[in-house]
Amino acid sequence: MKLQQTNHDLLQQFLSQESTPRWRCTIEVLQKSSPDRRTEETIYKLEDARVSHMVKDICLGQPPTSAVLRTCNLEKVIKETADNRRSGLPRLNDDQIAAIKKSLENQFTVIQGPPGTGKSYTASYLAYGFSIVNSLEGSHVGDKMRRHNRAKVLYCAPSNKAVDVAADYLKHFELKVIRMYSKNIEGHDFKIHGWTNSKHRKQGYQAECSPANRSIALHHVIRSSTSKYGKRIREFDKTFSRSEDKVSKKDYDEYRSLIQKAEMEALGCCDIILCTCSEAASKRLRDVNIGQCIIDEAGMSTEPETLVPLVRTNPAQIILIGDHRQLQPIVSHNLSKQLGLAISLLERYCDVGFFFRLKTQYRMHREICAFPNQQFYNNDLRTADIVEKRMGVRHQIDEIWPGGRDFPMVLCDVVGKEVTSSVTTEEGNEQSKKNLEEVKEIVRITKMLTGRYGVYQSRLQILSQYNSQCFEIKQELRKAGCQDVGVSSVIGFQGSEKDYILLSTVRSLPWQEIEDNPTKGWLKANLGFVTDEHQTNVALTRARRGLIIVGNKNLLKTDTTWGALIKHYEERNCIVKARDFPSVHQKKNLRPNE
Secondary structure, eight states, X not given: OOOOOOSOHHHHHHHTOSSXXXXXXXXXXXXXXXXXXXXXXXXXXXXSTTSOHHHHHHHTTOOOOSBOOOSSOHHHHHHHHHTOOTTOOXXXXXXXXXXXXXXXXXXXXXXXXXXXXXXXXXXXXHHHHHHHHHHHTSOOSOHHHHHHHSOEEEXXXXXXXXXXXXXXXXXXXXXXXXXXXXXXXXXXXXXXXXXXXXXXXXXHHHOOOOGGGTTTBHHHHTTSTTSTTHHHXXXXXXXXXXXXXXXXXXXXXXXXXXXXXXXXXXXXXXXEXXXXXXXXXXXXXXXXXXXXXXXXXXXXXXXXXXXXXXXXXXXXXXXXXXXXXXXOOOOOOHHHHHTTTTSOHHHHHHTTTOOEEOOEEOSSOHHHHHHHHHHHSTTOOEEOHHHHHHHTSOOGGGGGOTTOTTOOXXXXXXXXXXXXXXXXXXXXXXXXXXXXXXHHHHHHHHHHHHHTTOOOGGGEEEEESOHHHHHHHHHHHHHTTOTTSEEEETGGGTTOOEEEEEXXXXXXXXXXXXXXXXXXXXXXXXXXXXXXHHHHHHHHTSEEEEXXXXXXXXXXXXXXXXXXXXXXXXXXTOEEEGGGOOXXXXXXXXXXXX
């Protein structure tokens, strides 16, 4: 054996000994994942002369400020986009229309969408607006050639979940939309014995083609009756599914050739292409004319990941939409994080004031929104009229809130004991934390809400930043007959909402062990994820009607953000001992909770 590379010089010394080595080792070769490889290749491509000056200028913090020259009447496009009632979606508000107008007019636009402001909804309408522009400004040859030649809208996001959310919106419009999945996911639906790699990475196993999107998924579209190659591809699929022997190279090559031709036809005839940022580097898009690129949830994507669709497709217009005050990109390597990899391209531009903010939120009760609005958004958010009207309806559950029905939030103080334990996740075993006292209180409150107050289990969601706590809560809820109540990590619930949220903060210390003037190191050691204000913002902004937090008040208030929250809640009489919640006074003439 000849060792080509090692991460440890000492290992090389052991293996190069002339005498029989006394040391034994195993060598594991880890192949780079396709997303990592594509991201790395993209960075090197930045020096390529074929990459547009606009993309390079954006990377250098020098965004283009000139307007795009249009041959169509942009005011009519904006009006048609805003007035589209055939889609069955709610009407756009003034902020959303202004964001769309700004994006249609400029080469580069950054839109911040705080919680509940409808950023993905706005981005979907924007894609619709761009498709109108592309249709009006397309080639004027025959209809079929015009659709093939004209520019497409590329809609990307860092995760399959975010892309699928956009796909659900875009299916409301009368457009040709294609959802392009990775080859790993496509191979899960159409396996070829001897050629499909069954040893996909974990990402491949976790992600799959959404059943709701089969009608627009590229690998299903090319097999449909509308594709001129569909019948032949289906015949191959049928033959391959029956064969237990490895498919011959000749048949496989013919099959792949058909697939490529069918994909080229489908992509050439569509208006909007949806895929992850990584999949935008696919060879399938190499010859597709991308006019505009919208990157949704851009605050959760590292800057190199964001550059993949921009460098690979050279769009004429670029729109980043997301919220840098919510979840940041996940970067586990500390040095990389210190060097700025966790700062997204969207955040970099928002930090210098180069952004447009959506300001009307449609999710939270006004008082639930009040603290995040003050802490993270400079009191810039306003609550929509439809939410204000919803707040006016009285329910039996109104009686549980210690601050009264106008303040439907509470911090239930409990001094529990945190325990470190091992838990199995999709990524393997990991060390996590749990707090059984908080589990007990969470389950008790859940039973009370679903029992005495008749709240449907489907309207409740329990969150924690610790997987071990989530596991314990699920176990106890199952025993209590509340198995239909959702339980997830804060990160996993990003982008979602429920009527009532119960949050377990887990971390706890006796009061005598809590520092009066804690250092950053002490806070990190004793509060961990809880000090992440991005996750805190997400946790506090998921509830529509009521928010219940269970945690150690004295420990939580050592953190700046949590300290501000506790002060905010104390001023509104929204903090009680967990054992005293709820302490209700029966009231008459209340409407039963729906």
